[in-house]
Amino acid sequence: MVLHTMSRTVVLGVIGSDAHVVGITILEQAFSAAGFDVVNLGVQTSQAEFAEAAVAHDAEAVLVSSLYGHAEQDCQGFHEVLDEADVDAVTYIGGNLDVGQSDFEQTRRTFQKLGFDRVFDSETDPEDAIAALRQDLEITPTESERATISS
Template sequence: MTKSVILGVIGSDAHVVGITILEQALEEAGFDVVNLGVQSSQDEFVDAATAHDAEAVLVSSLYGHAKQDCQGFHQAVADADLEDVTTYIGGNLAVGQDDFEETRRHFREMGFDRVFDSETDPEDAIEALRADLDVRSSESERDGQTVSA
């Protein structure tokens, strides 16, 4: 069974390259990806997760305002009865982000299951997603999953 994943850039952020690369890598890894694109609202993420019976929601933000854009995100997820949905966030999440571990801690406290910096390789996120969703892949599938930017 294919796992559905919602992917998008939250808030007023218009950085599209990272999610395009991630979308391609996720599809090659066998996930069913719904890419919301850029400047997506919390409601768009929640509505898409509900409509597509998603197992995971992956939020991207590169312009440094994710703390503001994600305020109340997990309450919206809970209000939509999506508590079992795995949530990830990644990118340049805070303006002047010097200590990523502090940023990671903040977003984990907000409710995100995993937090990635802007230098994360797509394969690392995919392996984490497979582990979190308990997805198994054959060795031949893994060997074919190389992504170049």
């Protein structure tokens, strides 16, 4: 008997006026390869578009990317928009979130105060974000994945 685990859906996009596409392309490929259903909203995505997609696809995670250094402004009120749409998902943000970004711990605190569950810098390996999401969604590896991991 083969047990199929329910596929987990993540919504991914670049927020605000940011037009950097390479990062989300890499993330889409990595999360898809890790077994997630990825809804890639692309670049220059509004807060409302993230919320609408999360509702439409019953997403368990909303992953926000920003590379142009103005994420704090773009994310003001983001979690209120998600709450109003009754989105119940973990939220991650990553990239070059702050112009200059000299103290990432300060940047992390800023985005945690804005409501994000996890905050990643631009040097984060996609595998680290995938591992964090598996932990946050309490996804345990299947037998075949465990065999792959341990070999």
